[in-house]
Amino acid sequence: MTNASLVMTFVLSGLPHPPELDTVLFGIFLVIYVLTVVGNLIMLVIISNPHLHTPMYYFLSNLPFIDMWYSTVTMLKMLMTLVSPEGSPISFSSCVAQFYSFDFLGSTECFLYTVMSYDHFLAISYPLRYASMMSGRTCAIMATTTWLSGSLHSAAQTTPTFHLPFCGPNQIQHYICDAPSILKLACADTSTVEMVIFVNIRLVALGCFLLIVLSYVSIVRSILKIRTSAGRGRAFQTCASHCIVVLCFFVPYAFIYLRPGSKEAMDRVVTVFYTVLTPLLNPVVYTLRNKEVKKALLKLKK
Secondary structure, X not given: OOOOOOOOEEEEOOOOOOHHHHHHHXXXXXXXXXXXXXXXXXXXXXXXXXXXXXXXXXXXXXXXXXXXXXXXXXXXXXXXXXXXXXXXXEEHHHHHHHHHHHXXXXXXXXXXXXXXXXXXXXXXXXXXXXXXXXXHHHHHHHHHHHHHHHHHHHHHHHHHHXXXXXXXXOEEOOOOOOHHHHHOOOOOOOHHHHHHHHHHHHHHHHHHHHHHHHHHHHHHHHXXXXXXXXXXXXXXXXXXXXXXXXXXXXXXXHHHHOOOOOOHHHHHHHHHHHXXXXXXXXXXXXXXXXXXXXXXXXXXXX
């Protein structure tokens, strides 16, 4: 990073809340974190069941792994801010690492949801050719591409942000090192970097969401061509879980990054939805709404 950066340590201020709620919030978020890790570990074990080795579950197996790390990257520092009244200090290098990891995992999950929607489209629209179109090699290439794309996207955000000079103040009005909060602390013109980040995020988020919508338009058309109501019901059931988690992820993400202007307190609260609640809800949604996953869970209990 640039030598002009004199700030060696930032301070994360955490969530806006009355100080008397520190202990209560710490307990709540600690329980959520433990449940998130345990739930996603269980989901990972369930999906590793040999009976679920299909392309859909191949892609789905990436999700709990992402969510566990995503929750760890964001929530541990949040918990630290709740036990420190003056905020949680984070070194410059640790802030860079968290910034990169947070964006890397978030964008990878965004790409993964897009790939999963395409997989659902092929499974429902071309059932007879699905196995050949989504071979093991194709699945591996697509999954690897999501991780590489997430890595490149994050690097494109992190590099220009932390090449800016930071010479004070060092108080980050958030519980994570996030772009809008970090850029406000730079002691230089950030308009170019803000534009690069804004365009980058908008292209990825809107591009992925548009591809998901297009996939589901084609999926609905294919479902409506199915003659039996039972067949249509099974097809809709296949997509229901994916639709729920996509909305839980994209709606708050769009609110934070795609709207003009920024309100720090509101942004921090909304960020909780996709950094804390979505990783917690994903294994619940896929377990409760997927019959094959529920059967694998029952076998696991036995």
